[in-house]
Amino acid sequence: MRKKLAAGNWKMNMTPEETGRFIEDLKPLVKDSNADVALMVPYVDIKTALDAAKDSNIEIGAQNMHFEESGAFTGEISPVMLKETGVKYVIIGHSERREYFAETDETVNKKVLKALEYDLIPIMCCGETLTQREQGITIDHIRKQIKIGLLNVSSDDIEKVVIAYEPIWAIGTGVTATSEQAQEVCAAIRDTLRELYGEKADNIRILYGGSVKGENASELFGMPDIDGGLVGGASLKLSFADIVNYDK
């Protein structure tokens, strides 16, 4: 049985001070949730976030990492550094990283492998552009992203991986995929995982992301292959709790 996960992606928002205050306020609102709750925060907020979330059910993650352990990569953060902070998750290959920072399926794969080596849970993102959807190549594109992104991920490790399906046309636009559109692609992702990992595919969490809000979370999360959400804009407000508590 897969437990739902409501994961916030703060992107480049929230100072350390704002982080501490927000998490203190969020804690009582989500303390009885049936879903796992996580916040992916900017690097500089990690310590404050972990301190504020201590003894609560809120887990903390990062939004990216390099695939090398150390070296001449100015401005980058390594898996060794992340592991030592105590974060649990790391987003890998968000479409904004792919679009603005030239990440490819190949670099995503290197990062996923490194995250697993350091016992960090990778939330590996995939998703199609509007043009790809209109051309009818969504599923082919997603299958390729999944197959390359997970290359050499062992059958022992695969159940630790979280996949986030995020149609690019739905991210930050206010346009949400219909629950049927989201389910169709998440089911195709699970089929691809089944081809690669057999029955283990049924234990891998697949999130939907793209303008998830309190009003649409319960319908989306109620679909058979959607195991929660990766939530951008709506995770910056305390009403994120409505998404976490989608089933109440």
Ligand code: PEP
């Ligand atoms: C995201 O950043 O992963 C995302 C889905 O953003 P939003 O919820 O704002 O569309």
